Amino acid sequence: MKLNKHTANCRIRRYLLIFTALSLLLLPLSLIYLVWNEQLQKINGFEDINQTHLPLIPDYAVQTLKPLEMQQLALRMESRLDRLKEKCTEHGLDVLGHDSWHTPNTWEFLVNKKYHIIWCNVFKAASSSWMFNFNILAGYTPNYLLHTKKILLNLARERYPRVTLDELREAQNDSITFIIARNPFERLLSAYRDKIVFALPYSFHDKLGRTIVRGYRKKPALIARAGNTKYPSFPEFVHWLLDQVKRGSFIDMHFVSATSFCTPCLIHFDMILKFESLAEDQLYLIEKTGLKRVIAPVWRNMGKGGRKTHELQHQFYSQLTRQEMLQLYDYYQYDFELFGYDIKEYLQFARADDTVGLAAMGV
Structure with a gap:
């Protein structure tokens, strides 16, 4: 035992x-x-939860609009769409043609069929914020997006393939399509500072800036305004851009006219949000799409607007002559008119050494 x-x-x-x-x-x-x-x-870019559904925003963190505010914003959106339709017809932009102004362009549309929301991404018009949101809707986690070194646009394109016009129109049958408009001159200056002044060393835009300096710094009309910077001065940049327009050359997506980029006269939009009223406008959009528990109206790259923006506009646009400004306006005219912006404030900033063309503007 x-x-x-x-x-x-x-x-x-x-x-x-x-x-x-x-x-x-x-x-x-x-x-x-x-x-x-x-x-x-x-x-x-996924967590297990995102393979079935997106994590919901807690009730206490959800921002909502009151019924009266929703009614007021509905009228605002209707007014903007009415203006768009009127100006499209006035300028003949709602007629098909063979140039970039009269050919539907679906290149930058992001179509989310699951959540029935479609966006034409106008760069430098709250694009960082909504690229973040569309990546959330694609299943990427906020933590991943905040820490990844990948470009958010590239991540988005992995989940949002480019669509044909027929595919876009089919998706629009049960979706809300929107665009975010911004004052064209404010948007251009933002793009210039971001992509040219603060270009990453050896990047495409850094090389572009050096090319502009080599080509325009010795021009007599620009010498006095050139400065000693390695990057192009604002007048040098504007002259380069105007030359690109005159030659019919490709315009960088950060500088291109939003009207040419998204062709809103040829592609139906349900909402026009504006950069200047984005805090309210995007709440309205999120409410109408039923996504208030999924995405938050986060506005990345804050610091735009108010006194600082006004001072920057004055600082840079005061370097241009009125004639240069009017030539610039010629290219962005449709963006000004379709979305309800005015050049007169900028003309007050301009150098007073050239008054040609002001009579045509009624100034």
Whole structure:
């Protein structure tokens, strides 16, 4: 009996040793798998929850509009769309043609069929904020988007392939299509500062800036306004842009006219949001799409607007002559008119050494 008991104890100890050894062997493997799986989820930009549905914003954090505010904003949107239709007809932009102004362009539309929302991405018009939101709707987690080194536009295109005109129109049957408009001159200055003045070293726009300096710094009309910077002065940049327009050259997506870029006279839009009233406008959009528990009206790259914006406009546009400003207006005229902006304030900033063309503007 004692022998059997001793034998049983030996077996138990043996089993414990085997179990301990297996545990020591499997634990590192388990940890390796967990770490690998976590990294895989980060690479894909997904968490398990996002494979079925998106995490919901807590009720206490949801921003809403009162019924009266919704009614007022509905009238605002209707007024903007009425103006768009009127100006499109006035300028013949609602007629098909062979140039970029009269050919429907679906290149920058992001179509989310699951949540029935479509956006034409006008760069430098709250594009960072809504690129973030559309990536959330595509299943990427906020944490991933905030920490990834990947370009958000590239991530979005992995989930939002470009669509044909027929595909876009089919998706629009049960979706809300919107655009965000911004004062064309304010948008241009924002793009100039972001992409030219603060261009990343050796990037495409850094090289472009150097090319502009080499080509325009010695021009007599620009010498006095050139400065000593490595990047183009604002007048040099404007002259380069105007030359691109005259030659019919490709215009960078950050500087191109929004009218040419999204062709709102040829593609139906349900809402026109504006950069200047975006805080309210995007709440209205989110409410109408039923996404208030999914995306928040986060506005990235804050610091725009108010006194600082006015001072920047004055600082840079006062470097242009009125003639240069009017030539610039010629290119962005449709953006001004379709979306209800005015050049007169900028003409007050301009250098007073050239008054040609002002009579035509009624100034």
